[in-house]
Structure formats: structure tokens, C-alpha cells
Amino acid sequence: MGSGKTTIGRQLAKRLGKRFVDSDHEIEARTGASIPLIFDIEGEASFRRREAEVIRDLSSQRDIVLATGGGAVLDAGTRARLAERGTVIYLRAHVNSILQRTAHDKNRPLLRTPDPRRTLELLTAQREPLYREVAHLIIDTGRPNVQSMVQTILEQLAALARKSAHASMHSLHATTPQPTSPFTLNVDLGERSYPIAIGPGLLDHADLVVRYVNGRQVAIVTNGTVAPLYLEKVAAPLRAAGRDVLEIILPDGEQYKTWESLMKIFDAMLAHKCDRKTTVVALGGGVIGDLAGFAAASYMRGVPFVQIPTTLLAQVDSSVGGKTGLNHPLGKNMIGAFYQPRAVLADTSTLATLPARELAAGLAEVIKHGAILDLAFFEWLEANMGALVARDPAALAHAIARSCEIKADVVRRDEREGGLRAVLNFGHTFGHAIEAGLGYGAWLHGEAVGCGMVMAADLSHRLGQIDSLQAARVKALVAAAGLPVSAPDLGTARWLELMEVDKKNEGGAIRFILLKPLGSPSIGPASDVDLLATLDACITR
Template sequence: MQADPNPTVVRINLGARSYPIAIGSDFAALAAGAAGLPAGTAALIVTNDTVAPLYNQTLVDRLVAHYSHVHTVTLPDGEEHKTWQTLNLIFDALLTHGCDRKVVLYALGGGVIGDMTGFAAACYMRGVDFVQVPTTLLAQVDSSVGGKTGINHPLGKNMVGAFHQPRLVICDLSTLDTLPARELAAGMAEVIKYGPIADMELLAWLEANMDALLAREAQALAHAVKRSCEIKASVVGADEREAGLRAILNFGHTFGHAIEAGMGYGVWLHGEGVAAGMVMAAELSRRLGLVDAAFVQRLRTLIERAGLPTRGPVLDARDNAGRYLGLMRVDKKAEAGEIRFVLIDGPGRAVLRAAPDALVREVIDACCAA
């Protein structure tokens, strides 16, 4: 992609914590178009051993004119490394380089890097600035936006973390050119979710343009990222700390997080778990009388076209549904042990509500691989 001197900018409106999301095709042009980089005494780029050889030096070259020192810490790649031990490598680097409260952290990578960098920024010296530079589709349309940060616990995904908003999000679409096909498909799950919960026109557009998206056509990807960020910005602006409305962004995630934890982090990609989880949540919605079978099939067909799983794995051959239920009770939306699901309350609308365990068991039995 050619550098875009006039990037698309979507704003997250959170008062004093507001910030821009710059969408385009060059790190430097995007930062300039979004009103520049945050000031600081030094920068620490946090990346992983997959992304670093591709983009770290490019980002270093862009930052050296803005900071007196630019450091890099390279973490191991993968969801299985989203732990306290890996998080401490970021703190080790900050302290080794003598970084003060004016340091700015740069998260260069996918959702794991973004979540851990944001959490480190929230904790280091009780809070420093950070910038998201997402290099995966999933991170560009979802995890880099909204200030959710954290790490996994063996018993539950993202159960330890903090709300800490970035100062800027730089979505360089050209980084998607090097994304493996499986990772691109996983990111598509987070794009698809915005249709059923908020925008049926987007769902129809995805049906018409899925082939172009999977072929990485620049115009299609730019629209998908922009519209996804617009929807998320609207929801986060209304409910920053997930007191109510923001929970709808977790459509498919309650089932999906159970899949990730039950299979072992990294076996299923996050987006793959969300994809199967969306089918389960849609089927649960149907059995509660909220949508019809045609809607469920429409969603399932689109997920299949994206190259994503539509059936969940068997986590326990003896009591698969029981294993899912146990994992889903360790969920941030659960209250007093009662699981609350994001369900589709008619096309383009979502609701957070509980469902009888017996019905959830039926859905899991119907929607998991034989």
C-alpha cells in the first residue's frame, strides 16, 4: 500500500482520555495525521519475535526524531505467553533502561502484545502513556481500541488487568499484507460480530465483500477496519468501563473464552473461539425466541465463508457441557456464579441476560463437534 498523507481518523470520545484512531498505510503519515505522537523522555517498543523482524526497525526509525532514547523489548509470540512471567519482562526492560514517568510504551503486535503493553503501562510507576500499533486485523478492529488491558490466568482469560486508555492507535493496514491466512480469518470474526449486535448493513456488506477481504483488497480492508472502529468507538464512548452497554461487544466471547481456556491457550486462536462462540450464542438466542433459524444459518454461513469454525470442540468426553459451564462461570460478566450471555435480541440488537443451564447444555451438545 502507498503511504496515505490523509489517513482516516476515528475518535474515541472520553473527555480528558479521548484519543484518535488513525487508519491508513504508513506509520509516520498516520501519526502526523492524528496530530502527532505523545511527548516523552524515552520510548519503549514492546513487540514479539514474529513481528519484530518485520516492523520494529521501521517504527524505531519513526520514533528516534521524537524521543531521546528508543528501546525495544521482544517477547515470545503466542497467547500461551500472556502471563505474569512475560509481563515482568516489560518491567525488567523499563527498569534496566532507567525509564521514568515520562516514558511512552509502544505496543507493536497483535492483541496479546497490546493487552500486555497496556497493562504494563497502567502499572509502571502507577501509570504511564502508551500507544497501540496493532499489526493484526483482530487487534486493529477490536483489542487495540477501548483501553481493556490484562493477562490470562490458568482458570480464565483476561481475568487480571486494568482499564487504561492509549494516547493514540495507529492502524497501518499494510501490516496486514504479512499476516498469515489463519490470523486474518481469526480477525474477521471480530469484524463479523459488529453486524449482529449493531449494524445489519455491515453484515450485508460483509456477505458481499468477504472474498475481497480474504484477498486483502486494500479498499475493502480499509472500510472493514474503519466501520468496526466507528462502532466500537460509539459503544466505548457511552460505556467506558463495561457497566452495561459495552458488554455487547463480547458477543460470542463467553463461549469462546471457555474454548480457549479449555483447549489450552494458543491451541485455538481467539477469533476462532469467538467464531464458534457466536454460533452458540445465536443458537441460544433462537432457542429463547429472540431470533429465527434463518438468522442463525445466515450468520453460520458467513462465518464458514471467512474460513472459521462454526462448531466448538469437545472439552470433556464425559461431560462436555458441564466443562463449558464450569469455565463460563469464571467470566467477567458472570454475577454470583450466574452466567450472563450476550444474545441477539433481533437482528442488529444485542442484550445481556442469563439463560437456564439446561438450555445452555442443549446448545453446547448441539453445537460442538461429535
């Protein structure tokens, strides 16, 4: 509900030369009663039976665009019928967006509750897996321009048609599965807006990277681990399209997120005579994305760049939002720039080659998004962490998409971390101290953040902002992901020294991102007594 199905459906039907039908309007026309009245008199179960009957009739017709009610997917027969008889497009909307769109709409019987937000969260948790089961295309609405959204749908429908034709022609000779259409999310930043495409086999779409490279030259920045796996897959279509491709391969590891590595990128681009229309492509994890993005922001005062994240951590966090930079011996990510990519292409198939430790590191950032901004998502993670650790494709796809939605919404509202965006650093004040104190690379970034979240939850409890059960839930989920929950003993003085060098601090005071309650963030200082108690409780001695 509230995703824009009727508005977008009408425009789509117009562009396709088809007739538009809304199942709710058809039910009202057949019964002579409004949807709320049917709910009041007959109840939801009776309404669902009417809905399934109407959709059964409508889905047998040709040349229509059908908008169904949000709960239509609850009927297994309806799901099967829709998937079999048409192309199903799921318009996904965040709970906040739905609340804004339905705030003054009295025609929503399921939202006539004291707490509409909680109702929507529960409905989303119930229906989301069913939407994904039946959908051929998943489109994130965000705050779209309707015409732009319709054009995106038309392009993806055309891509589906081409894929279907190709599969029919070559099915007897196919040696690899065809890539599925990606879930597309838009980061709405006005003229700096860009898409995030998420899905398996994206790198098998030969034209996907090419479409975001306008200039003649391309510099692909990657590392020695990723290059043998994916570099040629990215470079070959670019060369075939007539692009001049420069390959820059850096050492792999957080310890190489340095000024020296940045200079290697600049040296290679200058030696290759790259011009200001050169597109930088970041192919790798968060280190590569941050370095390549900073290089793109700085080279000739800014050239376009595209993110192709190959680790879970990069796909759910570091590739989204435009933070770029490098580490300094005195502080992590203290030197850099806000610089948005032209696109983020997250091929979830790359996670199959990811070491278990790297997968766990990425799950830390997934947990973070639920802990600070989406309790329903946090609860979903508690129920599905086993599937995520086992790399279940459907579970990973949902976790990545939801994490990107949460972060994209925060970035839209606070691109340059003037206030709200700071909450995305939950666990990072402690985590960055661990990384710097042990030496970059000793712990993975996600491992340090996971432990940092346990410490931040403990501190939140000591400040009376969450109860002991909520703090224990954070610790249990972090442990279930395979992440450390006990911090290293750096010495109290060293801990305080490292935490004082933090971008969130103001006037020399350490500012922490805390929970108040679980699922909601707060930002503020902590007393020395509480902070020292947390350090004492969480450090392994």
C-alpha cells in the first residue's frame, strides 16, 4: 500500500498502449461498497476471498496493466496466477515513505490502528518474502519522478523481453544461467542522484558498466585478490565498446588504504594521459571503493566514477553514500571527500567467492542498520542469521536490499553528515579505536564494528537508554554472525586517546552513537565512569 501502484500503473499503461485496471476499484464496482466498509461488515478474510476472485478474472484478460492490493500476495493461488499470466513488478517503498503518503488517506482499513508505523512494519515483515517470491522486477520508489520511474520500468521490461528471446533461441546450447533482472534502488540527491543495482550475475550483463561510461577512457582500480576473478569480466565489454581501458591493481588489505596507494592511482592515470572525461571504476571491497572514489574526486578536480563492490560490507555500506578517503596513522578515514558515484552495481554472485571471515565482516554493517533504524529488520536478522551465514541467496538479497534502502534514505536526508547521517557510525567510535590500536588490517573493519556495537550497546544500557535484554540481543546477534564480542586490551589511556580522534567529536568531547531504544539511535557524550565501566566489562584481559 502507498507505493504508487495506481499512479505509476496508469502512466505505464498509457505508454504501453494498454488498459489500466485497479483490483480494489474493481471490487468496489462489483459490490457497490467501499473497501473500508467491506472490511467493517465482512472482515478481512471475506475481503481476501473477493480479492482473489477478482484478480483471477482480471489476470485472464490481455493487454492490461493491473494494480493489485498490497495484501493480494497473501493468497498462494493469486501469487501463482500472477507469476504465470503476466510480468509482476513489485514497487517497493520504505515504511517512512508509506506513512507520509497515507497519513491523510482514510481509505486504508489496515492502518486504522493506534500505531500505524508498527502495523506497517509487521505487514512488511509478513509480506516482503511473498513480494520477492512472485516479482519478476523489483523497483524501489523512494521519492521518484513518476515519468522517470515509468521509463525505468519500460527499460527493464525491454531487458526482460530480450533475455526471454535470447533464452528461447539458445536454450539447447546454454552453458551458464542467464542473469536475472536486478533490484534497482535510487539514491535521491537531486542532480547527484544515482541508481544502485543489486542482483546475481550483474557482471554478465555486458552493457551494464558500459552504459555509465560516457568518455573514451576508463581506469579500473582493483586489487590482487579481486583482479584474477573479475577484472577481465569488467574490462572486456568496455574494450569491445571501444573504450581505452587502464587497469590499476593495488595490494589487498586495509593497511594499504594509504596516501602511497592513492599516489599509485594518480601516477598510473597521469602516465596514461587520462583526461577529465575519464571514468574511474572501483572494482573490489571497501578499501578499493574508498581509494578509487577519492582519486576520482581529486583527479583534475573531479572525474566520474562507478562502484562495483565485491564484498558484502561494500555492497551494504561503503559503496553507498559517497564517502571516500584513506587512513592516517592517527585516525581512520580522517582524510577524504564526499563524492557520489554515477552508479553502484552490486553483483551478489561475487559473494560466493568471499571468505567466511569477510562475509561475517559485512554482516556487521547489516546488523548496524537494523539496530539503529529498523527494529523489524533487526528482528528479521535474529530469525534469519543462520541463513545469511549459510549464504542463502534469497536471505542475502533481502539483507543487502534493505540495508541499501536504509542507508540511501539517511544519505538523502543528510548527504554530508551534518547531523542524522552520523547515526550510521553506531559501533564505529569503539571499532575505529580497535583498528588503529591494533594496526590496520589486524582486525577487519566489520569485525571491529561488530565488537564496537556490543560495546556501544553496553554503554547504552549503563546510561539507562536500553535494558539489559536489549543489550544482550545485540551481543547475541553479533556473535551469531561469527564476529568477536570481546574487545582487545589496548590499555585504558590508549583507548581514550584513540576515541578522542573521531570525526563525530565536538569541542574535545567524545560523542557516541547509542541506542534509545533498540531500533532507534541517539547521539551524545558519556560520563567517564560509564565509559570506563564499559571498557572494563568488554575488554578481554
